[in-house]
Every structure is written in C-alpha cells, then in structure tokens.
Amino acid sequence: MSDARHHEAPHPDAPHYVAARVQRALAEDDRTHELGIRVDIRGDQLYLRGKVEGGERRRQVAAVAGETAPGLTVHNEVTVVEVREPGEEETL
Amino acid sequence: MKIRVAAVGDVHLGEDIRGRYRRTLDGIEERADVLLIAGDLTRHGTPEEGRIVAEEFRDLPVPVVTVLGNHDYQSDAEEEVADLLREAGIQVLQDDSTIVECGPDGVRLGLVGGKGFGGGFAGKCASEFGEPEMKAFVRHTREIADLWQKALKGLDADYRVVLSHYSPVKDTLAGEPLEIYPFLGSYLLAEAVDSEGADLFIHGHAHAGEEKGVTPGGIRVRNVALPVLGRAYAVYCLGGEDPESC
Ligand SMILES: [Fe+2]
Ligand SMILES: [Fe+2]
Numbered sequence: 001m002s003d004a005r006h007h008e009a010p011h012p013d014a015p016h017y018v019a020a021r022v023q024r025a026l027a028e029d030d031r032t033h034e035l036g037i038r039v040d041i042r043g044d045q046l047y048l049r050g051k052v053e054g055g056e057r058r059r060q061v062a063a064v065a066g067e068t069a070p071g072l073t074v075h076n077e078v079t080v081v082e083v084r085e086p087g088e089e090e091t092l
Numbered sequence: 093m094k095i096r097v098a099a100v101g102d103v104h105l106g107e108d109i110r111g112r113y114r115r116t117l118d119g120i121e122e123r124a125d126v127l128l129i130a131g132d133l134t135r136h137g138t139p140e141e142g143r144i145v146a147e148e149f150r151d152l153p154v155p156v157v158t159v160l161g162n163h164d165y166q167s168d169a170e171e172e173v174a175d176l177l178r179e180a181g182i183q184v185l186q187d188d189s190t191i192v193e194c195g196p197d198g199v200r201l202g203l204v205g206g207k208g209f210g211g212g213f214a215g216k217c218a219s220e221f222g223e224p225e226m227k228a229f230v231r232h233t234r235e236i237a238d239l240w241q242k243a244l245k246g247l248d249a250d251y252r253v254v255l256s257h258y259s260p261v262k263d264t265l266a267g268e269p270l271e272i273y274p275f276l277g278s279y280l281l282a283e284a285v286d287s288e289g290a291d292l293f294i295h296g297h298a299h300a301g302e303e304k305g306v307t308p309g310g311i312r313v314r315n316v317a318l319p320v321l322g323r324a325y326a327v328y329c330l331g332g333e334d335p336e337s338c
Contacts (some may be wrong), residue, residue: 018144033135033166036299038317051299051319056108083116084181084323089096092292092312 014039018069022046025068031060037078039065046072051081095199095251097124098154100324101130101296102317104163105144113336114148116324121153124327125194126201130296130316131161133259134173142173146180155192157183160207161257161297185255187239190249199331202249204240208258208281208295209233213272220297237284244288251330252290259295263305265316268298281308291330 019039026034033056037050046069052058062076098120103113104161120127129149134141142164149156158177160170174184183190189333211218211233220230242255244252259265259277268276276298285293287308293307303320305313314327 030136033163053104053106053318054109054112080321082322083113083318086116086120086324086327088097089123089327089329091329 002083020072022068023064025064032081046077049077051079053081095194097328098321098325099128099294099316100163102132104135106135123232126154128154128255128294129158130294131159132163133156134164135165137166139169142176147175149182150180157203158204159185159255159257186195189243191249201251202247202252204243205255208256210275211278214279215260233278233280237280241284254285254290254293256295260293261305261313264313265298265301
C-alpha cells in the first residue's frame with residue numbers, strides 16, 4: 001500500500017515560496033523597485049527589513065508585500081536611510 | 093599637489109524626495125574639488141526621474157561626473173537620462189574617460205569608468221561557456237573591462253580614479269548575502285584596472301556592503317552607496333601624504 005501523503009498536492013504556498021514571491025514583487029513592482037529588502041515569514045507573520053530613501057517608499061514596500069501575501073500580518077521594520085553631514089575626509 | 097574627491101552613489105532620486113539631497117550639497121566647495129556619483133541616480137530610470145537628478149546636481153560650484161547604475165537602465169531610457177544630465181552640465185562616463193581640472197592648482201584628475209557589471213569573483217565566477225545567455229552575461233563584463241583598460245592606458249593625468257556602479261572586489265560587499273555576489277560585481281573590473289594602475293576605485297550598488305576595500309593589486313576601493321555611507325558624501329584626499337596638503 002502506498003502512503004497517501006506522497007500523492008497530496010504540492011504546497012505552492014509554503015512560507016519559503018511566499019517569501020520569495022514577495023521579494024520578487026518588491027524588486028519588480030513599479031511602485032517599489034526595491035532590491036535589498038529582506039523578507040522573513042514565521043507562521044502567519046511577515047517581517048520586512050532593509051533601508052529605503054523615504055517614508056512614502058517605506059509605506060509602498062509594506063503595501064506591495066501585503067498584496068502579494070494576503071492573509072499574513074506585515075511587520076514593516078524597514079528604515080529610512082539617514083543622510084548625515086559629510087564629516088571627516090579620508091587621506092589616501 | 094592634492095585633490096579632494098567627494099563621492100556618493102545610489103541616491104535613487106524620485107518625485108517623493110525631490111530637493112532633499114540638494115540641500116546636503118550646500119558648501120561642498122569648501123570640502124571638495126570635484127563630485128563623483130557612482131550610479132543608481134534614479135529608481136526607475138525614467139526621463140522624468142532623469143530631470144529630477146539633473147535639477148539636483150546642476151550648477152554646483154564643483155565639477156560633477158557620474159556613471160549610470162542598473163536602476164537607471166530599468167525603463168530602457170538610459171541614453172535619454174544621460175543626455176538630460178549632460179545638458180545640465182554633468183559629465184556622464186560610459187566606458188570612456190575624461191580629464192577634469194580641479195581646485196586652485198588646476199590638478200588634472202583623470203577619470204575612467206561606466207556602469208560596470210557582474211559575474212562574480214575569481215575562482216567562484218561565471219565564465220563564457222554554454223548557453224548564449226550565459227556567454228552574453230559574462231561577455232558584457234569582459235567587454236567593459238577591456239574598454240576601461242584601454243581608456244586607462246592612454247590617460248595622462250596627475251591622479252587617476254575609476255568610477256563604476258558595480259564592485260571590483262568582495263571586500264566592499266561584506267554584509268551582502270554571499271549568494272548574490274555575482275550580481276554585485278566582477279573581478280574582471282579589478283584585473284583590468286590593476287593592469288594599468290589607478291589611485292582609487294569608487295563604486296556603489298552594494299547597499300548593505302562596507303565602505304573600504306582594496307584590489308589584489310593594491311588599489312584602494314571605496315563603496316560610496318548612500319546607505320553604506322550614512323552621510324551625504326565621502327571625501328577622499330589624494331596626494332595627502334604631505335601633511336600640509338589636506
Ligand atoms: Fe542602488
Ligand atoms: Fe544598483
């Protein structure tokens with residue numbers, strides 16, 4: 001007798017694939033084009049980490065992630081790049 | 093004879109942050125003699141964003157030289173973006189060279205560079221083998237490296253700086269996932285520059301990398317991506333061995 005579990009449908013929604021799909025959407029969606037955002041999924045929680053250049057971009061990243069992974073709670077831990085004074089020069 | 097080189101990359105300008113970066117350039121002439129921009133000027137590479145970049149960097153009191161980055165190619169409008177920048181007085185290197193006379197002493201700064209490309213690093217890289225797509229990927233980098241080498245060979249200047257978007261070494265990628273190194277740069281860029289010599293290699297693209305590295309031939313490498321610097325721009329003083337000079 002064969003084990004029925006071997007014949008179950010594959011799991012296209014395994015967290016691994018969902019995270020990959022979100023990362024790809026963040027890179028390819030016209031609203032974001034963000035390549036450096038890290039996406040982690042733990043249970044039904046989705047975590048976004050990385051840096052963007054402005055507050056509106058930070059919000060768009062969460063919006064695109066939420067649309068791509070409906071049903072998950074998005075934690076937007078992305079920060080806005082700080083631009084401080086130029087500071088000390090380096091002599092080479 | 094010294095020169096102070098300001099450098100930044102990956103400003104990724106767009107409508108939402110228009111004018112914000114410009115404010116940080118106030119007083120740049122006090123700190124530097126020239127400003128180099130290491131690509132990824134825009135997010136989407138549209139002509140509209142190109143105009144925003146041109147406004148942000150036009151009419152500065154120091155010469156401005158830039159290369160494009162991968163984001164500036166996203167909308168297939170890279171030539172139009174480059175033309176908009178040139179119309180605003182910004183020089184755009186595209187696998188060629190230029191000489192900029194800088195500062196009160198008229199120091200001749202020779203610049204070579206362009207976007208660059210990926211492929212990976214010696215011993216762990218792609219090669220021109222197999223499918224045409226693979227060959228084309230690596231050939232693109234090799235052709236760029238060849239052009240830079242030729243441009244450096246004929247470049248007679250007081251100092252020579254290479255300006256790129258992609259990295260020539262792994263040093264400045266530390267902090268990025270190892271798996272994406274082949275998309276962040278290529279050792280072919282370092283090899284080409286090491287063979288002719290230069291005083292400094294500036295790049296961007298690796299937002300999570302580190303600022304400082306060195307090529308196998310001993311040329312200093314600096315990753316000036318804005319998220320790496322965390323400051324408006326870095327300033328590197330060439331010819332500063334004379335303690336009086338910088
Ligand atoms: Fe970038
Ligand atoms: Fe880039």
